[in-house]
Amino acid sequence: MxxxxxxxxxxxxxxxxxxxxxxxxxxxxxxxxxxxxxxxxxxxxxxxxxxxxxxxxxxxxxxxxxxxxxxxxxxxxxxxxxxxxxxxxxxxxxxxxxxxxxxxxxxxxxxxxxxxxxxxxxxxxxxxxxxxxxxxxxxxxxxxxxxxxxxxxxxxxxxxxxxxxxxxxxxxxxxxxxxxxxxxxxxxxxxxxxxxxxxxxxxxxxxxxxxxxxxxxxxxxxxxxxxxxxxxxxxxxxxxxxxxxxxxxxxxxxxxxxxxxxxxxxxxxxxxMESPTPPLIASLVEGLLSMGCIQFGEFTLKSGLVSPIYIDLRRLVTFPGWMTQVAAVYIQQLSQLEFDRIAGLPYAALPIATAISLQGNYPLIYPRKDVKDYGTGMAIEGIYHPGETVVVIDDLATTGGSKFEAIEKLAEAGLNVRDVVVLIDRESGAREALTEAGYRMHALLTLSQLLDHWQETQRLPANQIARVRAFLQETGTSG
The missing domain is CATH 3.20.20.70 (Aldolase class I)
Incomplete structure (x- = not known):
């Protein structure tokens, strides 16, 4: 039979x-x-x-x-x-x-x-x-x-x-x-x-x-x-x-x-079909929500902006499986760039950069927030050589202020920066500011893309999405 x-x-x-x-x-x-x-x-x-x-x-x-x-x-x-x-x-x-x-x-x-x-x-x-x-x-x-x-x-x-x-x-x-x-x-x-x-x-x-x-x-x-x-x-x-x-x-x-x-x-x-894209980005959009990395309410950001949405990627350290997947998404982007080392920004991006380094076999350094007044007094931790090219790794991009602070320290150490890679662009001016200064910012996700996905899948109440969209329009940084 x-x-x-x-x-x-x-x-x-x-x-x-x-x-x-x-x-x-x-x-x-x-x-x-x-x-x-x-x-x-x-x-x-x-x-x-x-x-x-x-x-x-x-x-x-x-x-x-x-x-x-x-x-x-x-x-x-x-x-x-x-x-x-x-x-x-x-x-x-x-x-x-x-x-x-x-x-x-x-x-x-x-x-x-x-x-x-x-x-x-x-x-x-x-x-x-x-x-x-x-x-x-x-x-x-x-x-x-x-x-x-x-x-x-x-x-x-x-x-x-x-x-x-x-x-x-x-x-x-x-x-x-x-x-x-x-x-x-x-x-x-x-x-x-x-x-x-x-x-x-x-x-x-x-x-x-x-x-x-x-x-x-x-x-x-x-x-x-x-x-x-x-x-x-x-x-x-x-x-x-x-x-x-x-x-x-x-x-x-x-x-x-x-x-x-x-x-x-x-x-x-x-x-x-000949060059399949691993199905990582789509799953992360939902994963960030399920992990509590996205919160809604009223939050004052580092930039001083008051936002109806707060993105807390520090929570990723509690989810090693998702952290591994986040690193894989970064590696997809990094594979298209030319560089010698990656530089993770303290503090939220350091665990992410470490996961990227381990998974992608990329040498990692990081600029300190505060230079030590004891020991070596190094402003940059890790081994590097002046003249090398470094990709800056951060979790979020808002106005770009923290990126410029880090790039300045890296430049003072003789390192070249052309690219900045972030997981999420809040679309609050960082890309424009970095572009004007001659740097390329690569965002794996934008806030608008997150909102579009959640609206299409009806995973969030419509009024929450509307409030965030109104905020983006009011700040004049996103269509």
Whole structure:
């Protein structure tokens, strides 16, 4: 008998579709909160879209909440899917082996699903009962589509120059555990850079990609990043864009047609695919928020400006995993510059500069805030030689005052400074001041970029974002 993924390949080629229709009977979409209403909702979608659906994916949660009748309705919905169309139970199970055996029997024998989504957190033994039958498949949560996925999935595991994140480790393990016959991965289309990285780790496996439609993923970016070399391997899940359409069948057909058009366009090699960018910046935007490095209120800055937002990157020292990832982002920028040493500015940037030095193998020096009146009396700590070029490393840029103080000390020691690299530009005049003085400032993130991301992902209240934008406009330093 063919394996689950062989069946998926066969159907994908037969109907020329990558569409996975999500069967998610959200309470607000039902005329009444009953199992019968949920079942009718799903049956309507199945009947309308079966011609275009590569697979159907019912979400167990929306049935479980309706009690025993909901569970029975889920079973009937799965049985209503026409023969030959795979059904993926979206349950995200994950438990010890003995419990996993019961979950596997429930999904495959009782409900009759063809595949299931699983959580890899508890390791291989929690997955093995689901891998016993090659005619059944599992999709392992790897890099999920929600913004909060960065809290754990993007944490770096260490390495030299290039980090491996948790989700990349999962992708690598999937190659070992699944041997391609019965294990795929879940990677959100909302993170195309991560999708591209996972595809490199798992070149042959099927990827279930949620996030298109209501979550705002870009179709062409996702397909360019996630398709296999044969043009398949990406199961694109769509739920609300179909279920809330006036004509779900027409909506499904339009989606499939857009997939086909994108596939034809993507057949041409993409420069972006040849030189992938590690998915570090996007995750840091969320990570800074989750670490408490971004605070809102009323704060007086060193420059004297009163700001509705305070960025405290000193907190990074408490999060070694994130500190490692921050260093990796700096190294991406530093790899494009020519210099002999890096100079970290006390105090907030010194731990960051140390992490950069250790990870990138860059010699580190730092200018003292106060020159010692004892011992060597050095103004610059570390070994250096006059005439060398130094890149200044700092955490933030506001007006540029602290950068000029440091550059003056470095220049007095005979060192040349051309570039300043910071993690975040508050857009309060530092770039303009440094440029006027002949220095190049490289900001890995700007305050506007942070606000744009949080607004798009709705991670912050709109009034908080509006206050910060108003502050930027009032100070006249950002559009």
């Amino acid at each position: 063919p394996t689950f993924f062989e069946k998926l390949n066969q159907r994908a080629r037969a109907i020329d579709s990558l569409l996975c229709v999500g069967l998610d009977p959200h309470p607000e979409e039902l005329p009444e909160q009953t199992a019968e209403a949920a079942e009718a909702f799903c049956i309507r979608l199945i009947n309308a879209t079966q011609e275009y659906a590569l697979a159907f994916k019912p979400n167990a949660a929306f049935f479980e909440v309706l009690g025993p009748e909901g569970w029975a309705a889920l079973h009937r919905v799965i049985q209503a899917v026409p023969e030959g169309i795979p059904v993926i139970l979206d349950a995200k199970r994950g438990d010890i082996s003995s419990t996993a055996q019961a979950y596997a029997r429930s999904a495959f024998e009782v409900l009759g699903a063809d595949a299931i989504t699983l959580n890899p957190y508890m390791g291989y033994d929690s997955l093995s009962p689901f891998l016993a039958d090659p005619e059944k498949g599992i999709f392992l949560l790897c890099k999920t589509s929600n913004p909060g996925s960065v809290d754990l999935q993007d944490l770096p595991l260490g390495g030299y120059y290039r980090l491996m994140t948790v989700y990349e480790k999962v992708a690598g393990l999937a190659q070992e555990w699944g041997t391609n016959c019965c294990l795929g991965l879940v990677v959100g289309a909302t993170f195309p850079e991560a999708l591209q990285r996972v595809r490199q780790f798992a070149p042959d496996q099927w990827i279930l990609a949620p996030g298109l439609g209501a979550q705002g993923a870009d179709l062409k970016e996702a397909m360019r990043a996630g398709l296999r070399a044969d043009g398949l391997g990406l199961l694109i899940n769509v739920s609300r864009s179909i279920s809330r359409a006036e004509d779900p069948g027409q909506a499904a057909r339009a989606l499939v047609e857009s997939f086909r058009e994108a596939q034809l366009e993507i057949k041409q090699p993409s420069p972006a």
